[in-house]
Structures are given as structure tokens and as C-alpha cells.
Amino acid sequence: MSQNPYRQDFPVFRNGKYRYMDSAATAQRPDSVIAAEKEFYESMNANPLRGLYELSVMATQAYEEARRAVSGLIGAEPSEIIFTRNATESLNLVAYSYGLTFLHEGDEILTTVMEHHSNMLPWRMVAERTGAVVKYLKPLKDGTIEDSELEEKLTGKTKLVAIGHVSNVLGCENPVRRIADMAHDTGAVVVVDAAQSVPHLKTDVKELGADFLAFSGHKLMGPFGIGVLYGRRDLLEKMPPFLRGGEMIESVTLEGQTWAELPHKFEAGTVNAAGAYGLKAAIEYLNRVGYDNIRRIEDELTGMLMDVLTEYPYVHIQGSEDPSKHNGIVSFTIDGVHPHDISSILDGSGINVRAGHHCAEPLMKHLGVQSTARASLYLYNDEEDVRALSEAIPGIRRVMGL
Amino acid sequence: MALNSIYGEILNEHNLRPVHKGRIENPSLVLDGKNPSCGDEITIELRVNDEDVIEDGCFTGSGCAISQASVDMMLDLIIGEKRERALKLYEIFMGMIRGEAGEEETEELDEAMVFKDISHMPARVKCAVLGWRTMREMLDGRLSVE
Numbered sequence: 001m002s003q004n005p006y007r008q009d010f011p012v013f014r015n016g017k018y019r020y021m022d023s024a025a026t027a028q029r030p031d032s033v034i035a036a037e038k039e040f041y042e043s044m045n046a047n048p049l050r051g052l053y054e055l056s057v058m059a060t061q062a063y064e065e066a067r068r069a070v071s072g073l074i075g076a077e078p079s080e081i082i083f084t085r086n087a088t089e090s091l092n093l094v095a096y097s098y099g100l101t102f103l104h105e106g107d108e109i110l111t112t113v114m115e116h117h118s119n120m121l122p123w124r125m126v127a128e129r130t131g132a133v134v135k136y137l138k139p140l141k142d143g144t145i146e147d148s149e150l151e152e153k154l155t156g157k158t159k160l161v162a163i164g165h166v167s168n169v170l171g172c173e174n175p176v177r178r179i180a181d182m183a184h185d186t187g188a189v190v191v192v193d194a195a196q197s198v199p200h201l202k203t204d205v206k207e208l209g210a211d212f213l214a215f216s217g218h219k220l221m222g223p224f225g226i227g228v229l230y231g232r233r234d235l236l237e238k239m240p241p242f243l244r245g246g247e248m249i250e251s252v253t254l255e256g257q258t259w260a261e262l263p264h265k266f267e268a269g270t271v272n273a274a275g276a277y278g279l280k281a282a283i284e285y286l287n288r289v290g291y292d293n294i295r296r297i298e299d300e301l302t303g304m305l306m307d308v309l310t311e312y313p314y315v316h317i318q319g320s321e322d323p324s325k326h327n328g329i330v331s332f333t334i335d336g337v338h339p340h341d342i343s344s345i346l347d348g349s350g351i352n353v354r355a356g357h358h359c360a361e362p363l364m365k366h367l368g369v370q371s372t373a374r375a376s377l378y379l380y381n382d383e384e385d386v387r388a389l390s391e392a393i394p395g396i397r398r399v400m401g402l
Numbered sequence: 403m404a405l406n407s408i409y410g411e412i413l414n415e416h417n418l419r420p421v422h423k424g425r426i427e428n429p430s431l432v433l434d435g436k437n438p439s440c441g442d443e444i445t446i447e448l449r450v451n452d453e454d455v456i457e458d459g460c461f462t463g464s465g466c467a468i469s470q471a472s473v474d475m476m477l478d479l480i481i482g483e484k485r486e487r488a489l490k491l492y493e494i495f496m497g498m499i500r501g502e503a504g505e506e507e508t509e510e511l512d513e514a515m516v517f518k519d520i521s522h523m524p525a526r527v528k529c530a531v532l533g534w535r536t537m538r539e540m541l542d543g544r545l546s547v548e
Contacts (some may be wrong), residue, residue, distance in 0.1 A: 336418075338470075340440055340442075340468070340529065341409070341466050344409075344468075344523060344525075355440075356440050357440075361441070364441070370464055371440065399409045400414055400417070400467060401411070401415070401417075401418055402418070
């Protein structure tokens with residue numbers, strides 16, 4: 001697989017300048033996604049859901065086609081798909097609407113220390129305002145959550161479990177199904193942050209046991225500014241709106257109002273129809289490549305990357321030793337070099353990796369590191385990317401005078 | 403690439419073998435500086451006497467090479483100087499980074515001139531100025547030890 005056939009579909013790579021390995025932050029976009037967004041504005045742009053004329057009907061159709069594409073991707077009904085800006089907004093929607101309404105003093109929210117801040121801070125807000133308590137599952141250093149930990153912290157008081165499907169630092173896949181089964185036995189609802197999984201793993205909300213599931217479009221090659229929240233229909237129905245305004249009502253009088261049907265109840269204001277249409281193109285692209293292919297490319301390159309990094313005694317990889325448990329994410333440190341310096345020096349060779357705490361400060365503390373560098377791979381990466389990164393490692397130490 | 407020209411002998415020397423990393427006796431001012439987005443955290447201690455002269459100073463904490471070396475060079479510059487002079491050097495340093503300071507002025511920064519081109523690495527500006535910002539706050543705000 002020295003030649004990656006998909007790489008040519010991504011215009012950002014055509015100048016040959018970048019070795020992009022920061023897809024866990026945002027993915028690159030293929031031609032078809034960029035073309036779709038352009039096509040929307042060129043040939044079907046009107047305010048969707050409102051107009052009674054052809055152009056607006058086309059905009060509405062495009063938007064609803066996108067919703068069907070998303071529901072098909074994750075095994076949900078279209079009415080259970082709410083478009084948001086991103087995974088963060090999706091998780092906040094659940095916190096503000098479900099959390100503030102249905103959680104009370106003495107209830108417990110269970111999450112993990114390895115969550116992205118966006119799946120941690122909204123629950124703390126719910127706890128502060130309702131008097132509920134947030135408890136944290138502590139994984140082993142490779143990300144494994146032990147049964148004993150779950151059995152101890154999941155109690156009859158647990159009303160909501162918020163868990164990341166794949167860690168954005170360790171790359172490990174959490175046993176969402178098992179946790180969901182246990183949570184459902186105690187009557188809790190399960191919120192899954194799938195921002196790092198939907199782009200890489202075949203995800204089915206029913207198989208996972210997710211009551212809510214959030215992800216961002218831009219991490220799966222869609223445009224910025226379009227995200228998804230899946231919610232189980234019966235839960236969405238009893239929840240109050242998150243934002244109030246246009247397009248989310250059935251009728252308004254000075255005496256009161258009734259809310260629109262799902263999913264529009266949760267989509268106040270003019271929606272990002274072009275973004276949704278672009279996301280649909282991204283899903284179509286993803287399906288053309290296929291999750292099996294994505295998996296194969298990522299595992300092969302992750303294995304190669306971990307093999308070469310392990311050869312340097314001063315490089316330390318976080319998480320499992322098994323490349324297939326990384327979902328393309330390899331966080332590492334280099335003795336004597338701060339991760340920001342790693343990233344800046346690699347940038348000098350056109351190699352793009354992330355450095356910092358990756359919006360997961362509590363996990364950094366748990367792992368005993370201040371920050372890490374992170375290479376994250378996707379379907380367009382190739383052996384040359386991995387080779388360039390591994391060959392640049394000794395130079396980093398040299399530049400730093402080590 | 404021009405970007406990496408920041409990393410050189412002078413910066414590495416201050417990063418690997420900082421002169422002022424450690425503690426001083428009887429500091430009159432102590433302040434933490436933090437870059438929340440990168441997690442860099444330093445603490446600067448200064449001893450300023452009745453004549454407003456910075457008699458001694460040091461720093462502790464961790465961060466990238468740029469933040470560590472920058473604070474070490476800064477302490478080189480300000481120890482033995484009066485408060486006003488240290489604040490003036492702060493203005494020159496910030497001016498240099500914004501590309502507004504004159505050449506003559508910039509030379510007053512001595513080794514700290516290596517950060518002149520940091521403006522080409524916008525993501526790293528906050529690393530280079532962490533120590534300087536903290537020092538300015540200490541001397542401007544007249545913080546005192548509890």
C-alpha cells in the first residue's frame with residue numbers, strides 16, 4: 001500500500017507540501033465535499049423549510065436528504081437526527097435540555113477522566129445547577145476501564161452516563177455496549193461522544209446501546225459548522241427545546257406556543273443547510289471507501305508508525321501496545337523535548353501533528369504527563385507520511401541540542 | 403525553513419541549562435504565569451529592594467523550550483536593574499514581537515533578540531511572552547508576598 005489511491009481525492013495534498021497527521025482535530029475534505037457545498041449555494045440556495053417556491057423546496061430537500069444520509073450511517077430514524085454546529089453543541093443540547101430537566105439533587109452522573117472537555121464540562125454544569133454529583137471512572141494507562149471500577153461507581157443513583165466511544169488521546173475504544181447494558185439496568189441514560197469513532201468505526205446507535213450520540217461533521221470530512229446529535233425518539237419527545245426561536249414552533253400566540261415536531265423542535269433558527277449537504281457528500285465518500293478499507297489503512301500505518309517510534313529509546317507512546325487499539329491515534333512524548341517544540345520543529349518539514357493537552361487535561365494528569373504530541377491518521381495518509389515523521393524524530397532532539 | 407531558526411544554540415543553552423531556574427531567598431514578589439492552552443506553568447520570584455532595584459530573581463515550573471529560555475533570558479536582563487527599566491524592557495520586547503520596535507532599541511534585549519522572528523510562528527508568541535507578561539504584572543501590580 002505504498003500508493004494510497006484516496007490521497008488524490010484531497011486537494012490540500014496536491015501541492016505535496018503537507019504531511020498531515022492531525023485528523024483527530026479535523027479531517028481534510030475531498031473534492032466531492034467541497035463541490036457539494038458549492039453546488040448548494042450555486043443551484044439550490046434559499047432558506048430551507050420556509051419558502052413555498054421551487055428554490056426553497058430544493059434547499060429543504062437537500063437538507064432532509066442529508067438527514068437521511070446521517071440516519072442511515074448510524075442506524076437511526078431521520079426524526080431522531082438533530083443537526084447542530086458540532087459535537088460540543090450536541091452534548092450541550094443534551095445537558096441543557098435533558099440534564100437540567102430530568103436530573104435532581106442526589107442523582108449521579110457517571111463519566112470518565114479520559115473525556116474531552118466537551119463531554120465533561122456540560123455535565124459539571126448540570127451537577128452545579130441541579131445538585132447532582134459527577135463521578136469519574138479511572139481507566140488504566142492503556143485506557144482500559146476495569147469491571148471493578150464500573151461496578152463500584154455505577155449505582156442505583158446513576159441517572160446519566162456520559163462516555164467517549166474512542167479517546168482522542170489514547171485512541172482506545174471504550175466498551176460502550178457493556179457500559180450501556182449496565183447503565184440501562186440501573187435506569188440511567190447513556191450519552192456517547194462519538195466524535196472520534198464515527199469517522200473510523202462502523203457505528204450503530206442500537207448496537208451500541210446509545211440513548212444519545214454526538215459527533216462532528218468536520219472530523220469525517222464534512223464542512224465545518226455542521227454536527228449531529230442522535231437522540232432516542234421517546235427521550236427527545238419529552239425534552240424541552242434547547243434554543244427557542246424560528247422554525248421550531250408549531251404555533252405561537254401571545255398566550256403561549258406549541259413546539260414543532262421532531263427533529264425541528266431542536267433546530268431553532270436558520271439551519272446550516274449547505275453544511276448538511278456537504279456532510280451528506282462526506283458520508284457518501286466515506287461509504288465509497290468503506291469502513292473496512294479505512295480500518296485496514298489506519299491499522300497498517302499505525303502499526304508501522306508505532307514500530308518505528310518504538311525504535312527510539314527516548315520516544316514514549318501513550319496507550320496500548322497494540323496498534324489495532326489506537327484507531328489511528330498515536331500520542332507520544334520525547335524525552336527532553338516539550339511537545340510544542342516537537343510540533344513546531346516538525347512543521348519545519350511540513351509535518352503536521354498536534355501538541356498539547358488535547359482538551360483532556362484531567363487525562364494528562366492521570367497519565368502523569370503535562371502534554372503530548374499526537375499523530376492521528378486517516379484514510380488519506382500513506383507510508384510516506386509515516387516515514388517522514390519517523391525520519392524527522394532524531395532531528396528534533398538534534399535541533400534542541402540534545 | 404525560517405520557522406526553525408528560532409531553535410538555535412542560544413535558545414537551547416537557556417532551555418537545557420537555565421541560569422535562573424530555582425529558588426531565591428526572601429523573594430518580595432511571587433507570581434504564577436500560565437498559558438492555559440498549552441499547560442505551560444511557571445512561577446517567578448523577584449526580590450525588589452527599597453530603592454526599587456531588582457536584586458535577584460528566579461523561576462520554577464515547566465514549559466516548552468521557548469517559554470523556558472525566554473524567561474531565563476529575561477531574568478538575565480532585569481536582575482540588577484530598576485523596576486522602571488524592567489518595565490521599559492518589557493515594552494521593547496513586546497514591540498519587537500509586534501515588529502514595531504526600532505533596531506537600536508531591540509539591541510537592548512541582547513540575547514532575547516533571538517525571539518525577533520517569533521511573529522512568524524503566531525502559535526508560539528504566547529510561549530515567548532509568558533515570562534515577560536508575568537514579570538510585568540508583578541512589577542506593575544506591586545504584588546507582595548503573603
